[in-house]
Amino acid sequence: MTDQSDRERNRLSGRLARYARVGTGMSGVAARVIGSRAFGLEIDRGANAAELARALGGLKGPIMKVAQLLSTIPDAIPPEYAAELAQLQADAPPMGWAFVKRRMSAELGAGWSKRFKAFEHQPAAAASLGQVHKAEATDGTPLACKLQYPDMASAVEADIGQLNMIFSIHQRMDPAIDTAEIRLEIADRVREELDYEREAKHIALYAGVLDHEPLVRVPTVMPALSTGRLLTMTWLEGRRLLEFKGHDLADRNRLASAMFKAWWHPFSHYAVIHGDPHLGNYTVFEEDGAPGGINLLDYGCVRIFRPAFVQGVVDLYHGLQNDDRDRVVSAYETWGFTRLDNEMIDILNIWARFIYGPLLEDRVRSIADGVSPTEYGRKQAFQVHQALKRKGPVTVPREFVFMDRAAIGLGGVFLHLRAEMNFYRLFNEEIEGFSVDTVARKQAAALKKAGLNAPAD
Numbered sequence: 482m483t484d485q486s487d488r489e490r491n492r493l494s495g496r497l498a499r500y501a502r503v504g505t506g507m508s509g510v511a512a513r514v515i516g517s518r519a520f521g522l523e524i525d526r527g528a529n530a531a532e533l534a535r536a537l538g539g540l541k542g543p544i545m546k547v548a549q550l551l552s553t554i555p556d557a558i559p560p561e562y563a564a565e566l567a568q569l570q571a572d573a574p575p576m577g578w579a580f581v582k583r584r585m586s587a588e589l590g591a592g593w594s595k596r597f598k599a600f601e602h603q604p605a606a607a608a609s610l611g612q613v614h615k616a617e618a619t620d621g622t623p624l625a626c627k628l629q630y631p632d633m634a635s636a637v638e639a640d641i642g643q644l645n646m647i648f649s650i651h652q653r654m655d656p657a658i659d660t661a662e663i664r665l666e667i668a669d670r671v672r673e674e675l676d677y678e679r680e681a682k683h684i685a686l687y688a689g690v691l692d693h694e695p696l697v698r699v700p701t702v703m704p705a706l707s708t709g710r711l712l713t714m715t716w717l718e719g720r721r722l723l724e725f726k727g728h729d730l731a732d733r734n735r736l737a738s739a740m741f742k743a744w745w746h747p748f749s750h751y752a753v754i755h756g757d758p759h760l761g762n763y764t765v766f767e768e769d770g771a772p773g774g775i776n777l778l779d780y781g782c783v784r785i786f787r788p789a790f791v792q793g794v795v796d797l798y799h800g801l802q803n804d805d806r807d808r809v810v811s812a813y814e815t816w817g818f819t820r821l822d823n824e825m826i827d828i829l830n831i832w833a834r835f836i837y838g839p840l841l842e843d844r845v846r847s848i849a850d851g852v853s854p855t856e857y858g859r860k861q862a863f864q865v866h867q868a869l870k871r872k873g874p875v876t877v878p879r880e881f882v883f884m885d886r887a888a889i890g891l892g893g894v895f896l897h898l899r900a901e902m903n904f905y906r907l908f909n910e911e912i913e914g915f916s917v918d919t920v921a922r923k924q925a926a927a928l929k930k931a932g933l934n935a936p937a938d
Contacts, residue, residue, distance in 0.1 A: 575607040576630065581614070584628055588711040596706060600626070606761075610674060610781070615716060623716035624703065633675055633710075641668045658869065659876040666879040670756065674781035677712040679933075683780035684714065686931035687755070690747045696739035696774035698766055717776035719764025723897060725772055730901060732772050736765060737900030739774040741907050744891050749911040751924045752791045752936075756883040757782040758890030760897065784883040785928070785936045788921040789815055794884075795915050798908075801830070801837055809833075817878030825875065828868040835861040836888050839904040848895040848904070857892050 576584065581602070585593045594600060597616045604612040611629040618624055630636075644667065648660045673679055681702045688699045698717055706713035725736060740763070747753045755762075755777065762779045765772050793815035800808035806826070813821055813829060835858065839848050849857060869875055928935055 575604045575612050578602045588708045625714050625716045627712040629710040637671055659874045662879045663877055663882050666882045670782055678709050680712055680780050682931045682933050683783040689927055690751050694742055697743045698776045719766045719776045722760055722763050733898045734900050734902050736772055737895050737898050740894055743777050745911045751927050752786040752788045752920055754784050754887050756784045756887050758887050786880055787936050788917050790880050791920055792917040795912055798837055802841055816881055824872055832865050840908040843905040845901055845903050847901050848892045854893040854896040858889050
């Protein structure tokens with residue numbers, strides 16, 4: 482027990498040492514980039530990317546979530562870096578039981594265990610910011626207790642510093658994208674994930690938004706057993722999504738429809754998205770031995786948009802559908818893109834036609850033919866990268882970052898499930914009768930009920 486306690490106490494010092502090693506490794510990469518630029522030399526990006534990934538891979542902390550996010554944003558970082566970072570795993574070694582007891586005492590008081598009928602010693606899951614323990618309320622209700630690791634605020638700030646270093650390296654490589662707004666957006670979202678009281682409000686928001694949707698289940702928060710660093714909610718029993726890859730098409734399509742509904746309905750009606758469509762954030766609940774729908778888990782990364790942003794999404798869809806260039810330009814301007822001459826519009830449309838493609842065809846189809854989940858969007862991202870390199874850097878608006886990331890993640894899930902559906906009809910059902918004023922009204926009411934603030938204009 483003493484040895485274990487010593488290991489736990491050394492967690493922070495060990496992490497700081499790893500950060501120092503990462504800083505050294507990244508500085509070495511940066512120095513080679515700067516030197517190559519100064520002397521007009523070519524650098525081996527693949528080798529540098531592999532070295533950087535090795536350094537980051539030793540952290541096993543919040544930076545992993547950031548690194549994987551960056552790998553999904555076209556040209557946010559060089560493609561060689563994206564390929565390496567996409568392979569990193571966002572897991573962390575779990576806290577031992579002695580340390581868990583101390584953390585629980587810090588959050589709920591010395592008699593915390595008496596507030597549960599049962600509390601499993603081993604975590605059911607361990608991730609970048611904390612771990613989840615299965616428990617039982619005093620009345621026997623199954624619970625999930627999400628307990629944050631200690632010192633995560635300092636760890637996240639250190640990670641944001643490493644993120645800035647990655648962007649600084651990229652800035653010296655003739656980037657096609659100005660990442661200034663991306664930096665700010667990612668930093669804000671990662672910091673929000675530390676606030677479990679905010680996440681509890683996100684859960685309340687989604688519970689209201691999806692209240693009448695039978696395909697999607699949302700947990701219920703237990704406020705008396707929750708704090709800013711401990712989130713206790715009902716346990717949603719389910720199996721991993723990938724366990725259903727071998728089921729028949731009807732089952733796979735049902736799960737894909739649930740995913741589509743869980744993502745597009747909150748966005749199109751309330752201007753809200755679940756910004757982390759990772760396979761680990763969903764499980765499948767069953768009814769009579771068959772998949773009934775999905776349990777939507779982990780609400781740390783929820784993005785609340787201005788209703789006008791949704792107007793831009795709908796306008797771009799109709800603009801592409803009807804070859805209405807004025808409406809396409811209006812959509813990009815609504816999102817915050819600037820310097821929109823004809824060449825820039827054509828470049829942006831490469832990506833837009835890829836994302837909207839399945840929604841524009843009134844037929845049953847896969848989300849993308851002949852593409853693996855890990856390659857989804859890679860070809861189009863390369864085309865955009867090449868075109869923007871000739872044109873000059875474009876500044877990506879903040880709101881676009883997680884919208885784009887979530888769309889890519891969702892498409893990857895559809896590919897894993899090998900779903901074949903009429904995405905056109907699913908999408909048009911969600912935007913039928915769309916009105917930005919209605920979205921604004923519904924969003925305001927839902928946010929107020931959940932105790933959340935409206936997004937800044």
